[in-house]
Amino acid sequence: MIRVLLAEDQGMMRGALALLLGLEEDIEVVAQVASGDEVVATALETRPDVALLDIEMPGRSGLDAAAELRERLPSCRVLMLTTFGRPGYLRRAMESGARGFLVKDGPVEELVAAIRRILAGERVIDPALAAAALSAGPSPLTDRERDVLSAASDGATIADIAARLHLSESTVRNYLSAAIGKTGTRNRIEAARTARHNGWL
Numbered sequence: 001m002i003r004v005l006l007a008e009d010q011g012m013m014r015g016a017l018a019l020l021l022g023l024e025e026d027i028e029v030v031a032q033v034a035s036g037d038e039v040v041a042t043a044l045e046t047r048p049d050v051a052l053l054d055i056e057m058p059g060r061s062g063l064d065a066a067a068e069l070r071e072r073l074p075s076c077r078v079l080m081l082t083t084f085g086r087p088g089y090l091r092r093a094m095e096s097g098a099r100g101f102l103v104k105d106g107p108v109e110e111l112v113a114a115i116r117r118i119l120a121g122e123r124v125i126d127p128a129l130a131a132a133a134l135s136a137g138p139s140p141l142t143d144r145e146r147d148v149l150s151a152a153s154d155g156a157t158i159a160d161i162a163a164r165l166h167l168s169e170s171t172v173r174n175y176l177s178a179a180i181g182k183t184g185t186r187n188r189i190e191a192a193r194t195a196r197h198n199g200w201l
Contacts, residue, residue: 001026001027001028002026002027002028002049002050002115002116002119003028003030003046003047003048003049003050004021004027004028004029004030004048004049004050004051004052004115005029005030005031005032005033005039005042005043005046005048005050005051005052005076006018006021006029006031006032006033006052007032007033007034007035007036007038007039007051007052007053007054007057007062007065008032008034008052008054008057008081009034009035009054009056009057009058011034013104014032014034017052017108017111018032020108021108021111021112021115024112026116027112027115030046030048031043031045031046031048034057034058035057035058035059035060036053036057036058036059036060036061036062036064036065037058037059037060038059039051039053039060039062039065039068039069040065040068040069040072040073043069043072043073043076044072044073047073047075047076048076049075049076049077049119050076050077050078050079050115050118050119051065051066051069051076051077051078051079052079052081052111052115053065053066053078053079053080053081053098054080054081054082055080055081055082055089055093056082056083062080062081062082063080063089063092063093063096064096066078066080066093066096066097066098067096067097069097070096070097077099077100077118077119078096078097078098078099078100079098079099079100079101079102079114079115079118079124080093080098080100080101080102081102081103081104081111082101082102082103082104083103083104083105086197086198086199088139088195088198088199088200089101089199090125090126090129090199091138091139091199092139092199099118099122099123099124100114100117100118100123100124100125101124101125101126101129102114102124102125102126103126103129106126139195139198139200140182140183140200141179141182141183141195141200142178144175145175145178145179145182146179146195146200146201147165148161148165148167148172148175148176148179149175149176149179149188149191149192149195149201150192150201151164151165152176152188152189152192153189153192153193153196153201158172158173158176176188176191179191179195183195
């Protein structure tokens with residue numbers, strides 16, 4: 001049996017996926033979680049073969065959970081699922097150790113096949129998303145610029161961001177200025193919106 005952990009914050013979607021996967025003779029959903037914070041501890045407890053992770057969840061993102069799973073439970077293969085086919089997400093998912101990346105609007109047969117394929121050692125990537133990621137190129141933002149821009153996206157002041165990230169206010173301004181320049185936008189709100197749209201945040 002292929003043991004699967006399912007991480008999805010929308011209860012109806014999580015229940016439907018668990019039900020559909022449970023119909024397969026060789027797949028057993030051994031755990032379901034609703035937030036990114038629960039993924040690693042639950043995986044260590046239930047030892048799944050495959051973790052299906054939504055990218056955008058309460059608490060930690062699926063990308064962060066995938067990176068920690070790679071370190072703490074390397075035998076578990078990660079398959080990312082997302083509503084948003086953003087090129088930057090795909091690149092970040094691969095960097096965090098995910099073996100597959102699918103958008104949620106595909107047929108369930110595709111998901112089942114992907115689970116079996118990544119367990120057999122293959123990589124499975126939504127073809128349209130792969131093409132978009134190649135044409136979009138890598139994120140121009142450094143990790144620090146991404147942190148600062150992410151902290152700025154909720155309307156926080158320079159002082160708030162500096163305190164939250166333990167940086168000086170002038171350093172925060174420099175990072176924001178660089179991020180605005182790299183995204184070709186006019187201000188930090190637009191920069192954050194553009195970066196989020198491209199999956200860089």
